Amino acid sequence: MKISSSAFAENAKIPKIYAKLGGNQCPPLEVSGVPADAKSLVVVCHDPDAPGRDGFYHWTVWNLPAETTEITGESLPAGAVEGVTSWGHPGWGGPQPPFGTHRYQFYVYALDTTLDSPSDTKPKELIAALTSHIIDQAVLTGKFGVLDILRRD
Template sequence: MRLTSPAFADGEPIPDRYGYDFENVNPPLAVEEVPADATSLALVVDDPDARESAGKVWDHWVVWNVDPATGDIEAGETPDGAVVGQNSYGAAAYGGPKPPDREHTYRFRLYALDTELALDRGSTKAELQAAMADHVVAETELTGTFAPR
């Protein structure tokens, strides 16, 4: 399984447009090579570098029950039929990068699951992780960086 973005290469800077203080829309993503036995996909975008400044990993986007046939996720769009969880900004939405101190690395982690999840909109990343335990058939990661502006 592969996750890429036409907006930035793995490990490279995420364009300003996708930052919290700019357009605050999710970057476009391309999903490829999803296993045939996947029933749904889950996507988590977080900032592990926030532990140093915020004391915890900062969650930017938590999405599940994405159709495994989804090939492209357009900028500013949540995949049709997907459910969005609560980010660390307190909203059930995408919340872009906004590092307070220095350049941070952001992880876009995609999971192929053997089931759909019965979680309500606004559930947290921790609740998603608990629900998908023992259901992950494949996973992949794309990273990008963002520095304070």
């Protein structure tokens, strides 16, 4: 399985239009190679470099149909659920590192089921619910720094 984006390459800078203070648009994601026996997909965007023990969660979405090949925050398939992020509300909340350059890891998980989790599910609860159902997973890492908001993209 693979996750990629037309907006940035692996380990490359994320354009500022996707940052919290630069437009806060959810970057487009493409998924391929989903196992045939998958029942749903989950996407989690996590900043492991953020202060605190658990990092910072910028987006969680689950119950994406297993046939999904393109994911955007603006047009999620019917049945998909966005959970509460570290920003305290559901939906995409773009990069806004308090210092330095941070990594933003977009994980996609193929599950053997759909999840019966309400939209107020927090990231750690979501991860606990999905862990025993993972068939396959992939990750895409982008980078964004505190000074990147000044870039001209």
